[in-house]
Amino acid sequence: MTTKEYWDTYLGAEIGLVDPDVDLIIGFEEERQARKLIMIPSESMAPKAVREALGSVFNNVYAEGYPPLRMTRDDEARLLDFSHQLSYYRRYADRR
Secondary structure: OOHHHHHHHHHOOOHHHHOHHHHHHHHHHHHHHHHOOOOOOOOOOOOHHHHHHHOOHHHHOOOOOOOOHHHHHOOHHHHOOHHHHHHHHHHHOOOO
C-alpha cells in the first residue's frame, strides 16, 4: 500500500466511509439537539465554528499548561502577526 493509498483509506477518509454507523449516530444527535430545548444547566451549545476548530488538525496537537506570560500581555494585532510569532518561537522555543 502506498503512502497516498494509506492516507486516503485511513487518515484522510470521511467518517461516513470509515464508520457509517458513527456517522449515522452523529446525524441523529445533531437532529435531536436541533429539535429539542435541552434544559440541563451544565449543557452548553458550541457554535459551529468552534466545533469545526475542535475537529480540525489542532486535535492532533498536545498542549499542556498556560500560554507564556508574554502572550497574555500582547495585544491582538501582535498575536496575529504570524511572521513575528513564528520567528520568536523559532528563536526561543524549548530545545528538547
